[in-house]
Amino acid sequence: MEGLTVFTEMLAAEVLKTTPTKNKAALREAKRGILDYLASALAGREDAGVLKLLHAIEAEGGHPVAALIGQNKRANRRQAALVNGFMGHALDYDDVHSDVRGHPSSVILPALFALAAGREISGKQFLDTYIIGVEVMARLGQAFGTISYLQGWHNTSLLGGVSATFAGARLLGFTVAETQNAVGIAASQAAGLRVQFGTEMKPLHAGLAAQQAVQSIELTQQGFLGSAAALDTTSGYLAAYGGQEISEATRKALLENWGDSWRIATPGLWFKLFPFCSAALHGADAARQLAKLQLPVENIANIAIIFPPDGDAALIHKHPVTGEQGRFSIEYVVALALLGQAYTLEKFEAKAISDQAQQLMKVMSRKYDVHHLPDSQAIPKGRFTIIRIAMADGTVHTREVSVPIGSPGMPLTDAELEAKWQDAAPDKNNLEKVPATIRVLEKSSLNDLMALL
Secondary structure (H helix, E strand, O other), X not given: OOOOOOHHHHHXXXXXXXXXXXXXXXXXXXXXXXXXXXXXXXHOOOOHHHHHHHHHHHHHOXXXXXXXXXXOEEEOHHHHHXXXXXXXXXXXXXOEEOOOOEOOHHHXXXXXXXXXXXXXXXXXXXXXXXXXXXXXXXXXXXXXOOHHHHHOEOXXXXXXXXXXXXXXXXXXXXXXXXXXXXXXXXXXXXXXEHHHOOOOHHHHHHHHHHHHHHHHHHHHHOOOOOOOXXXXXXXXXXXXXXXXXXXXXXXXXXXXXXXXXXOHHHHHEEOOOOOOOHHHHHHHHHHHHHHOOOOOHHHEEEEEEEEOOXXXXXXXXXXXXXXXXXXXXXXXXXXXXXXXOOOOHHHHOOOEOOHHHXXXXXXXXXXXXXXXXXXXXXXXXXXXXXXXXXXOOOOEEEEEEOOOOOOOOOOOOHHHHHHHHHHHOOOHHHOOHHHHHHHOHHHOEHHHHHOOO
């Protein structure tokens, strides 16, 4: 539409002029998001993929300026963004956002930490840019809709690099023109396929997106030129990946009511208690309720797992072989609960799934109900999972969940988030120091936090 192909410039202007920390709800959720990311990253610090990346960057070398979280090492900015992004997403333990349909913090925060390294950045400045990064990623998710995801793109990386670049430009005080240029460079690096779910490539998507943001910022600082209108026109980022025309609806999704509220708080981030895909959280809660009945699994005739159409799109493994694949399998998640096994980190490692779980998964099937109306507060809207267990004697047990634990409709408490941090923290001397520093981050320097990590 004529007059609408200026999204890159207009969005850059909004990003650079707003101060979201004035909003108390956004400020609070940003602090919670930082703590949750750090807990998730530290929980994954010894993942096999992290060790492989550490070996790779040691072989590559470079100027060590940015901290590798929990590793007592430094690397160059791009390397740090890559490793810290991978580490945050390694266990699929990190936050998600329903508008993004992906993981914002494990892209945005590693990019910002890397860019902030060696610079004097205030805590308030850092919090502002993080909130803005989540805002851009959520708005891009709405602008794209469901098409790109259902076509096979992984939104964490498809949207994350561009969003982190907007945030990084704000962090370093770029002009509108410099921001447009950096975003143009980042948009040409967007990628990530959902077929990689259940492999080490899936969390690498987060690391690569964070690295792309840092690279796009650094290339712009060197005067490297890209398109200033990457989000615009029929050959731009939105049209090419979203498969739809640039329209008034696109403009509204990206620009309307900017700053009236912040997506980090409304609808808000999801924080996880368990290390698997958020699309399985509804089913996990339903399965845990059914597990309380202590049904003898040998007497189960069949188990139906019911979703709305495409409600299980991210759960690509119906017959997982390893716990790593099981992070993206509703069958495995349900089997663990019914077998009375906790959702511990080791259950989702790259090890063979038990014979008992394999046998139970054989009686499961997925079904889809287009007519079922979930709870009006369902998160995301219209989402539900129903688990229906038919026993050999003809009795049937059913549970439905539309608002899972950890979602904005049933959020984790601050105490639960701090417990997640305490479980993951390698340095027990900092158990209280890190949460305490984050609580007052807007009044201090970012270096106060980084020194603890």
